[in-house]
Amino acid sequence: MRVQIDLDYCEGHGRCHAAAPDLFALDDDGFAAQGEIEVPPDLEHSAVDGAGACPMGIIHIVDGADG
Ligand code: SF4
Numbered sequence: 001m002r003v004q005i006d007l008d009y010c011e012g013h014g015r016c017h018a019a020a021p022d023l024f025a026l027d028d029d030g031f032a033a034q035g036e037i038e039v040p041p042d043l044e045h046s047a048v049d050g051a052g053a054c055p056m057g058i059i060h061i062v063d064g065a066d067g
Helices: 015-019 041-053
Strands: 002-005 036-038 059-062
Touching: 002 041, 015 041, 041 059
Parallel strands: none
Antiparallel strands: 002 036, 002 059
């Protein structure tokens, strides 16, 4: 599983990080730090939580055999 974030639309609410701090890092200004995150199996539920928490709806879960 991977997570993709449309950083162009990130407004820096930081709710992804609040929901799943182990997965979603923020930069110094409170915006999502990475546009693409490889999700370890034990953090998949955190990825879903973080995606659901984003008020912009810009966090996308990408499933697939190659990630
Ligand atoms: S919750 Fe969404 S808008 Fe807020 S920092 Fe995370 S990705 Fe950006």
